[in-house]
Amino acid sequence: EDKVVQSPLSLVVHEGDTVTLNCSYEVTNFRSLLWYKQEKKAPTFLFMLTSSGIEKKSGRLSSILDKKELFSILNITATQTGDSAIYLCAGLYGGSQGNLIFGKGTKLSVKP
Amino acid sequence: NAGVTQTPKFQVLKTGQSMTLQCAQDMNHNSMYWYRQDPGMGLRLIYYSASEGTTDKGEVPNGYNVSRLNKREFSLRLESAAPSQTSVYFCASSEGASTLYEQYFGPGTRLTVT
Numbered sequence A: 001e002d003k004v005v006q007s008p009l010s011l012v013v014h015e016g017d018t019v020t021l022n023c024s025y026e027v028t029n030f031r032s033l034l035w036y037k038q039e040k041k042a043p044t045f046l047f048m049l050t051s052s053g054i055e056k057k058s059g060r061l062s063s064i065l066d067k068k069e070l071f072s073i074l075n076i077t078a079t080q081t082g083d084s085a086i087y088l089c090a091g092l093y094g095g096s097q098g099n100l101i102f103g104k105g106t107k108l109s110v111k112p
Numbered sequence B: 001n002a003g004v005t006q007t008p009k010f011q012v013l014k015t016g017q018s019m020t021l022q023c024a025q026d027m028n029h030n031s032m033y034w035y036r037q038d039p040g041m042g043l044r045l046i047y048y049s050a051s052e053g054t055t056d057k058g059e060v061p062n063g064y065n066v067s068r069l070n071k072r073e074f075s076l077r078l079e080s081a082a083p084s085q086t087s088v089y090f091c092a093s094s095e096g097a098s099t100l101y102e103q104y105f106g107p108g109t110r111l112t113v114t
Helices: none
Strands: A003-007 A010-014 A019-026 A030-038 A043-049 A056-058 A061-066 A071-076 A085-093 A099-102 A106-111 B004-007 B010-013 B019-025 B031-038 B042-049 B064-068 B074-078 B087-094 B109-113
Touching: A003 A085, A003 A099, A010 A019, A019 A030, A019 A085, A019 A106, A030 A071, A043 A056, A043 A061, A043 A071, A043 A085, A071 A085, A085 B042, A099 B042, B004 B087, B010 B019, B019 B031, B019 B087, B031 B064, B031 B074, B042 B064, B042 B074, B074 B087
Parallel strands: A010 A106, B010 B109
Antiparallel strands: A003 A019, A019 A071, A030 A043, A030 A085, A056 A061, A061 A071, A085 A099, A085 A106, B004 B019, B019 B074, B031 B042, B031 B087, B064 B074, B087 B109
8 A cells, every 4th residue: 555654743843953854655656755835724835856865955945855765854954933834745656647645744843 | 826726715514415615726727636634644635637628536536526617627526425524625736747747735625524
């Protein structure tokens, strides 16, 4: 059965801390690994990772994929209270269309 | 651009009632999706429409039907609601295949079935 497992499920840190969120996957016909940030409502796209070992960066966020060990990490440096959210990891699988299988998410709380 | 819009925002149904959740996007996207999100379960794909005129089942299609009315609109119908369908429903769209294009999500519909 295909699955995406995120850890930890929740995390509380203080502003300025660096955090690492983990995502492991077992997905048939795996194509890519995606990260989303979900604040109060809709998930918003962060990264799509298709190649192993190539880091993607956006400001204080970065992510990397290891296709041999079947995992990805999302790093957030110098955390701010605005980083508080649920971070979702999803495996993209299938043929030309591709569909997503999501993990349960990591709830990050950043305290002032 | 409004992006992806969903109506209603909230709905309470009694068991056995039917309703349709509406979704529209103004980004001229080809592909549209319906997900449900339950506590501790993450997002799960119900149905998707790769392009106008086509629909396909996702991971959890039982109890639902969909209609891709035109390129802009993709509706989700519950014919006979059950308490197990209490969830937050998200519609999403993408320019094309998810292998190439990111999905944009609507604000969600919170449905409670009593």
